[in-house]
Amino acid sequence: MALNMRKRKLEKIPIFYESALTAACEEREIKTIHFKRLWKHIMTTPEKDVDFESMSQLPRALKKLLREKFTPCSSRLKKISHSKDRKTSKLLIELQDGNLIESVVIRHSDTRSGGHTVLCVSSQVGCRMGCTFCATGTMGLHANLNAGEIQEQLLIANRHVAKIRNIVFMGMGEPLDNWGAVKEAINGFYDGRKFGLSFQHMTVSTVGVISKMRLFSDTFPKVNLALSLHAGTQNVRKQIVPTSKAFTMSKLLDAVDYHNNKTGNKVFIEYLMIGNVNSSLNDAKELSERLKGRDVIVNLIPYNKTETGYDYEAPTLKQMEAFQKVMMDAGYYCTLRKTTVSGQDIDGACGQLAIKGLRKRDALDVESVVPDIKRSSSKEDTCIPPDMKRACCTKSCGSCSCECCASSSDGNTMLTLAAVGVGLLAYLRWLRK
Numbered sequence: 001m002a003l004n005m006r007k008r009k010l011e012k013i014p015i016f017y018e019s020a021l022t023a024a025c026e027e028r029e030i031k032t033i034h035f036k037r038l039w040k041h042i043m044t045t046p047e048k049d050v051d052f053e054s055m056s057q058l059p060r061a062l063k064k065l066l067r068e069k070f071t072p073c074s075s076r077l078k079k080i081s082h083s084k085d086r087k088t089s090k091l092l093i094e095l096q097d098g099n100l101i102e103s104v105v106i107r108h109s110d111t112r113s114g115g116h117t118v119l120c121v122s123s124q125v126g127c128r129m130g131c132t133f134c135a136t137g138t139m140g141l142h143a144n145l146n147a148g149e150i151q152e153q154l155l156i157a158n159r160h161v162a163k164i165r166n167i168v169f170m171g172m173g174e175p176l177d178n179w180g181a182v183k184e185a186i187n188g189f190y191d192g193r194k195f196g197l198s199f200q201h202m203t204v205s206t207v208g209v210i211s212k213m214r215l216f217s218d219t220f221p222k223v224n225l226a227l228s229l230h231a232g233t234q235n236v237r238k239q240i241v242p243t244s245k246a247f248t249m250s251k252l253l254d255a256v257d258y259h260n261n262k263t264g265n266k267v268f269i270e271y272l273m274i275g276n277v278n279s280s281l282n283d284a285k286e287l288s289e290r291l292k293g294r295d296v297i298v299n300l301i302p303y304n305k306t307e308t309g310y311d312y313e314a315p316t317l318k319q320m321e322a323f324q325k326v327m328m329d330a331g332y333y334c335t336l337r338k339t340t341v342s343g344q345d346i347d348g349a350c351g352q353l354a355i356k357g358l359r360k361r362d363a364l365d366v367e368s369v370v371p372d373i374k375r376s377s378s379k380e381d382t383c384i385p386p387d388m389k390r391a392c393c394t395k396s397c398g399s400c401s402c403e404c405c406a407s408s409s410d411g412n413t414m415l416t417l418a419a420v421g422v423g424l425l426a427y428l429r430w431l432r433k
């Protein structure tokens with residue numbers, strides 16, 4: 001949990017937050033076999049008609065528990081905006097404690113299978129990584145989402161926009177800085193009793209949290225990994241990604257090697273091109289040198305203007321094409337996203353997701369990010385209701401930081417888009433192959 005971040009007080013627990021539901025049921029000796037029916041009812045029933053009381057097969061004890069402590073969906077769709085070309089929709093979602101997040105839906109119609117729809121999910125309210133080009137980074141970190149809240153974004157998108165096939169963690173936040181919840185959510189997206197998506201249709205984008213990258217590769221060898229590298233040298237990266245002081249280029253590239261070897265899969269290298277920072281031919285040569293021998297796909301993304309207080313320029317198309325040529329001549333598969341991206345008219349493009357008015361109120365010093373990540377491990381800052389704490393602790397959920405959990409001795413052993421994400425278009429192109 002971030003040092004200065006206020007604990008979240010949640011009145012009701014999302015039913016999709018499976019570890020909390022399991023703990024509560026075990027405490028009352030209720031069988032978890034009923035979960036499938038519960039989730040199915042929520043997903044197939046119009047929101048206003050969801051009613052567990054009328055479900056004849058549910059035990060009375062479970063109905064009582066749900067009434068007292070749980071909610072079918074703790075988040076609420078507050079606003080939806082569609083881009084002019086109707087390909088992109090941005091969802092403003094209000095969490096039960098008033099925090100706001102954004103998710104983005106992108107529709108693709110040009111595939112052999114007749115098209116598919118991608119949801120870009122948020123994992124945090126804001127982000128504490130502080131990348132100097134990113135609107136979300138200007139907010140600082142306000143809260144970690146729990147696994148239920150992450151999955152509810154899919155529930156809401158399925159309900160209000162379209163049936164989603166792909167998930168990308170490229171919305172607000174750094175997913176590997178909220179690993180416990182993200183891990184549970186990925187399993188939830190995959191779970192046939194809930195959404196039944198395939199691992200190959202999910203992508204986690206990270207700015208690079210080394211220890212969690214390895215954990216990710218070990219845990220989800222089939223889920224795609226995208227690394228937001230944005231530079232070919234440590235010196236350039238340090239200027240734009242403050243966390244690279246601790247998570248150096250060489251450590252990140254070791255983690256890329258680890259992923260390649262462990263999973264046999266390519267890593268998507270996301271390279272945000274800022275005209276006056278990292279877009280020269282020399283930058284391209286440095287990048288191609290650093291990536292040599294690695295199994296990667298490079299996605300070049302033009303910087304989208306955001307109000308971060310830096311004098312950054314978007315790259316010219318000429319700069320981008322020249323950069324791409326260097327990479328391709330060196331043998332890399334390298335895609336280039338053109339500057340006009342669907343969604344920009346609704347601030348739904350890369351780096352533009354930020355809740356207006358929310359600034360770095362609770363942000364941490366960047367310097368404190370690394371020790372804090374080590375200390376906090378997978379713990380979420382979500383405080384489940386007081387009388388649930390004991391159940392959670394005794395069942396070692398490892399995903400909350402309620403008082404009991406916080407005081408238990410070895411929390412550290414627990415596993416712990418602003419944007420239509422980086423490389424998204426390229427990634428989708430790749431998926432179509």
Ligand code: SAH
Nearest residue numbers: 134173174205206207228304350351419422
């Ligand atoms: N925290 C994760 C995922 C969320 S950010 C990460 O950084 O990878 C999603 C993507 O948006 C990142 O690749 C990031 O580089 C990109 N992005 C951020 N600000 C941007 C901007 N102003 N213009 C274009 N892309 C941006």
Ligand code: SF4
Nearest residue numbers: 127129131134137207
């Ligand atoms: Fe956080 Fe990613 Fe934005 Fe960096 S680019 S501040 S890691 S959301």
